Amino acid sequence: MALLLATPGCEQPPEPLGDPGLVYVMALGPTPQATVRRAAWALQQTTRRAVVVLPPVDLPERARDAAGRYDAGMLLDTLLRNAPDDTFRIAGVTAAPLGDTEHDSVIGYARTGERALIYSTEALPNYSTEAARRRTVRRIVAHELGHTFGGGHCKADCVMRDTLNPHAIELMPDHPCPLHRRQANRGLALSIDDPDFIAEVAAERTRLGDFTQAVAAWRRAVTRRPDDARLWTALGIALMAKGELTAADEAFRTANRVAPEAPQPYYARAVLYAAGDEPARAEPFLEAAVERDGDALRAHRAAGILYQDVLEDEKRAVHHFEAHVRKGGRDPDVITRLTFLLSPTTLVFNEPETIVARWQPGRGLLIASLGGARRR
Ligand SMILES: [Zn+2]
Ligand SMILES: [Zn+2]
Secondary structure: OHHHOOOOOOOOOOOOOOOEEEEEEEEEEOOOOHHHHHHHHHHHHHHHOOOEEOOOEEOOOHEEEEOOEEEEEHHHHHHHHHOOOOOEEEEEEEOOEEEEOOOOOEEEEEEOOOOOEEEEEOOOOOOHHHHHHHHHHHHHHHHHHHHHHOOOOOOOOOOOOOOHHHHHHHHHHOOOOOOHHHHHHHHHOOOOHHHHHHHHHHHHHHHOOOHHHHHHHHHHHHHHOOOOOHHHHHHHHHHHHHHOOOHHHHHHHHHHOOOOOHHHHHHHHHHHHHHHHOOHHHHHHHHHHHOOOOOOHHHHHHHHHHHHHOOOHHHHHHHHHHHHHHHHOHOOOOOHHHHHHHOOOOOOOOOEEEEEEEEEEEOOEEEEEEEEOOOO
16 A cells, blocks of 8 residues: 555556466476576566466477477467466566567567466576666566557557567666556456456467367356356357357357347357258358347358358358448458359369357457368
8 A cells, every 4th residue: 555655646456356366487498596586576576466486397399490499389388288277377487599470589478368478588688787687577577468468569658669679678668558557457456266367268278279178267257257148159169169069059049148139149159050960040040140240341251251161052152242342341351252252163172161260359259261162
């Protein structure tokens, strides 16, 4: 409280109402003790939670490229697979060089909305004082944590400013801009029992392909917030991915019941019936979804793709793609598909088709088809 009064204009995050969870730190590969201690200190400072040091793990050989750099994304997955149940965040620290899909070399890395972050000390300047070393690590940790709270890069005077140059970290501000402070405070205020937190864990597990854990997490979330149709829909999608189609149907029906006007459960049921063995049942649900969707362009796009790729009803696919264009949509995928459907061709694509349906915060249910369009 004294701190709060002493720093006007610097809002502290509200305390989490339930279990705040723990922050874990783990060294990947040979890492000096002092480096791990510094990481733990920076995490404690930035998360205001208890930090626990886990035993170190070896760097996974398959994450290493020919130049000896480690793929930061793969290392994040290693951390997440090692994360204990009560993990609020898990941070990896390594002395090995890191890269990602876009850059040869990165200092730190984190995925938006997921619980893991990592950084490397390999390219950091050799500061002469412990205070300077700590300040650098604190900035790196605050920046990567910012990504885990949903933040992107920032042009303002803000710790979320992008930098690939380790020497430029000295020029980075210690504090976030007001927007990124609000975002971080929102994230820090969540307990690990909060349905919003659990939903993030479930989405993370879904991305890792661990549908059993994803289903378990969505079930915990709907128990705590049974009137949230988004959570029921997401649970159904995870069940569908696991192959539990009857249970998925039940979850979607519950979503329909708690929010009759929400389009997502209707999309989800259309996908379930179309991809399952009842394609004839899909159509009315798909039309009901399009009717309810506030974003007509997205609705016609999704419906067209489903009709073309799964239900093999080209007439209806064309109808929805044309509606997308008529209403002002110019989605390149829609244009390509429409051109393809309207022009005679003898091309035959035989790739197996995979339908991916996932919930994206703020955008709703996304349906996409992997694999080429088919025409006989
Ligand atoms: Zn960044
Ligand atoms: Zn910012």
